[in-house]
Amino acid sequence: MTNETLLSVKNLAITFSTSKGPVHAVRGVSFDLGRERLGIVGESGSGKSQTGRAILGLTAANGKITADQMQFHDLDLRNLSKRDWRKVRGARISMIMQDPKYSLNPVMTIGDQIIEAYREHHKVNATEAKRGALDMLAAVKIRDPERVFNSYPHEVSGGMGQRVMIAMMLIPDPEILIADEPTSALDVTVQLQVMAILDDLVRERGMALVFISHDLHLVSSFCDRVLVMYQGHVVEEIRASELDQAKHPYTQGLLNCLPKMDGNHAELPVLTREASWAEA
Amino acid sequence: MFAVTRKASDGRKRARLFSRTGASLVRIVFSLLITFIGLLLVTFLIGRVLPIDPVLAAVGDHASEQVYQRVKEEMGLNLPLWQQFFVYISNVVQGDFGTSVLTSNPVLEDIKRVFPATLELATLATIIGVFLGVPAGVFAAINKGKWPDHIVRIIGLAGYSMPIFWLGLMGLLVFYLKLDWVAGPGRLDAFYVDFIEPTTGLMLVDTLIEGDMDLFWNAVSHIILPASILAYFSLAYIARMTRSFMLEQLSQEYILTARVKGISETRIIWRHALGNVMVPLVTVIALSYANLLEGSVLTEIIFAWPGLGLYITNSLLNADMNAVLGGTVVVGAVFIGVNMLSDVLYRLLDPRARR
Numbered sequence: 001m002t003n004e005t006l007l008s009v010k011n012l013a014i015t016f017s018t019s020k021g022p023v024h025a026v027r028g029v030s031f032d033l034g035r036e037r038l039g040i041v042g043e044s045g046s047g048k049s050q051t052g053r054a055i056l057g058l059t060a061a062n063g064k065i066t067a068d069q070m071q072f073h074d075l076d077l078r079n080l081s082k083r084d085w086r087k088v089r090g091a092r093i094s095m096i097m098q099d100p101k102y103s104l105n106p107v108m109t110i111g112d113q114i115i116e117a118y119r120e121h122h123k124v125n126a127t128e129a130k131r132g133a134l135d136m137l138a139a140v141k142i143r144d145p146e147r148v149f150n151s152y153p154h155e156v157s158g159g160m161g162q163r164v165m166i167a168m169m170l171i172p173d174p175e176i177l178i179a180d181e182p183t184s185a186l187d188v189t190v191q192l193q194v195m196a197i198l199d200d201l202v203r204e205r206g207m208a209l210v211f212i213s214h215d216l217h218l219v220s221s222f223c224d225r226v227l228v229m230y231q232g233h234v235v236e237e238i239r240a241s242e243l244d245q246a247k248h249p250y251t252q253g254l255l256n257c258l259p260k261m262d263g264n265h266a267e268l269p270v271l272t273r274e275a276s277w278a279e280a
Numbered sequence: 281m282f283a284v285t286r287k288a289s290d291g292r293k294r295a296r297l298f299s300r301t302g303a304s305l306v307r308i309v310f311s312l313l314i315t316f317i318g319l320l321l322v323t324f325l326i327g328r329v330l331p332i333d334p335v336l337a338a339v340g341d342h343a344s345e346q347v348y349q350r351v352k353e354e355m356g357l358n359l360p361l362w363q364q365f366f367v368y369i370s371n372v373v374q375g376d377f378g379t380s381v382l383t384s385n386p387v388l389e390d391i392k393r394v395f396p397a398t399l400e401l402a403t404l405a406t407i408i409g410v411f412l413g414v415p416a417g418v419f420a421a422i423n424k425g426k427w428p429d430h431i432v433r434i435i436g437l438a439g440y441s442m443p444i445f446w447l448g449l450m451g452l453l454v455f456y457l458k459l460d461w462v463a464g465p466g467r468l469d470a471f472y473v474d475f476i477e478p479t480t481g482l483m484l485v486d487t488l489i490e491g492d493m494d495l496f497w498n499a500v501s502h503i504i505l506p507a508s509i510l511a512y513f514s515l516a517y518i519a520r521m522t523r524s525f526m527l528e529q530l531s532q533e534y535i536l537t538a539r540v541k542g543i544s545e546t547r548i549i550w551r552h553a554l555g556n557v558m559v560p561l562v563t564v565i566a567l568s569y570a571n572l573l574e575g576s577v578l579t580e581i582i583f584a585w586p587g588l589g590l591y592i593t594n595s596l597l598n599a600d601m602n603a604v605l606g607g608t609v610v611v612g613a614v615f616i617g618v619n620m621l622s623d624v625l626y627r628l629l630d631p632r633a634r635r
Contacts, residue, residue: 056540058536058539058540082545085542086542086543086544087542088542089539089540089541089542090540090541090542090543091542094540094541095540097533097536097537097540098533099533102532102533102534103533103534103536103537104534104537105534105537105538105552105555105556106534106556106630106631106632107555107556107559107629107630107631108552108555116541116543117541117542117543120541120542120543121542152631152632154631154632155631165537168541169540169541172541172542
């Protein structure tokens with residue numbers, strides 16, 4: 001793993017204009033991403049998903065992005081044309097969505113959807129595309145790729161659907177993969193399988209992974225570094241291995257309110273919040 | 281050994297598939313039968329309940345009591361109601377709707393003559409409505425709240441609110457009388473009418489079968505105005521529904537997935553979103569088609585179009601109950617048929633509906 005920086009974000013802010021006035025979803029977020037696995041943790045509404053979407057230029061139309069810097073290699077992501085964005089999305093930065101039940105097109109076969117992602121960015125003929133898709137399905141450990149290739153999304157299970165999602169997003173060979181709660185919609189037993197497959201492929205291909213989750217344990221076991229977000233701010237940045245030495249009271253609170261196997265707590269402590277954290 | 285078991289399981293699978301298809305076929309036929317009997321019962325009862333005396337219509341005001349009674353017996357109207365219904369059903373099953381008082385032809389003959397005219401008009405109108413309405417709806421949806429959306433909305437609203445007879449008359453006035461772009465009322469110029477042998481009854485098809493391009497273009501210039509005016513109404517409806525289905529689909533997660541993949545916006549809209557919009561839209565289109573197949577009375581009157589709507593209305597005004605009932609049964613049968621067609625299309629478009 002090298003220290004070469006792929007993506008550099010400085011002072012990112014995302015504001016949504018709503019009928020009830022502006023909502024500041026993300027405020028002053030900065031981070032550098034190398035070929036590593038970065039976790040972003042936080043409660044719902046902490047701005048972690050919006051941070052991921054902003055990197056892909058897919059913030060909703062009523063959202064406004066400002067940043068001092070959003071540099072991806074030699075590209076300034078702050079003012080990319082629609083055409084240029086399409087060359088980045090899928091091909092160089094990609095994203096795995098939360099629930100395969102909703103994130104796969106219900107009326108297209110799985111094969112067609114994977115091939116579509118492949119052929120959008122690679123000049124291959126139909127036979128090569130199909131072979132590539134089948135290989136990719138095998139790579140995400142699907143036992144009968146041919147059958148899944150010809151299936152529709154509703155015909156496969158959630159875990160299978162998420163493997164299809166991984167195959168589809170990895171087939172154009174991106175450099176950065178954002179995984180937005182990739183296992184939250186899955187059964188606990190399937191979660192680890194899917195994470196292991198994702199982890200293997202990311203290492204194999206030397207990609208950078210941005211793993212967005214509310215699950216501290218999952219993040220700490222699959223990531224090198226963790227950003228903890230609270231109300232649009234990054235309150236703490238810490239190595240995953242040193243999570244138990246977290247300094248910020250919010251991170252400590254998040255850790256403390258998780259049940260432990262040797263559970264001596266009669267009652268889990270309630271997470272306390274202080275207004276000052278949101279201003280830091 | 282592996283191959284053998286595989287084959288056996290394949291065979292079983294196929295057998296199961298066949299029995300399932302067979303069972304669903306039986307179910308479809310059964311439900312069709314029930315619907316059709318219900319339809320016959322309702323039309324029959326309505327026909328008997330109406331304060332119209334078919335005997336009087338047949339014999340006229342000046343017939344003697346004796347003649348009146350004889351004709352009543354001949355028509356089977358002296359029998360109890362349930363017996364009349366069974367006689368009616370057994371006749372209908374044999375394709376006998378009785379004889380029209382007005383035209384003195386068997387009703388079935390009359391309908392065979394007038395229905396193709398309506399079918400042709402309705403089909404062309406629906407084709408125009410779909411090919412303009414769907415893109416208009418999509419266009420409005422992707423420009424939601426901007427001027428293209430407002431324009432489509434205004435055109436649609438005008439389509440809803442303008443009375444069709446006025447629109448038809450204005451159309452004739454402008455495009456036929458003033459501009460002379462289209463031909464006038466009727467299906468063909470009077471001069472041509474005897475030239476054509478009705479094979480299918482569809483003028484556009486018959487003229488093509490005979491290979492007479494002059495006649496074909498004449499038929500086109502006659503049908504295009506009434507078809508466009510009918511199309512305007514279904515267009516307004518189809519565009520409106522397409523817009524709202526499209527907006528719903530564009531907010532779905534799989535659209536975001538497609539954007540993440542770097543797919544072009546054109547492909548996202550026309551392949552991904554429209555593929556899903558077509559599923560509910562098929563029902564909307566089928567219903568508006570079925571409505572047109574009923575025959576649009578006003579349009580048919582204004583354009584002297586010898587269709588089903590005109591036929592039923594004329595029969596009704598002349599107390600020609602056989603013709604009215606026959607026509608109503610045909611309309612009902614058309615509705616059932618179109619509904620079945622949309623069911624089949626639904627299954628083709630939505631893999632989740634294939635069971």
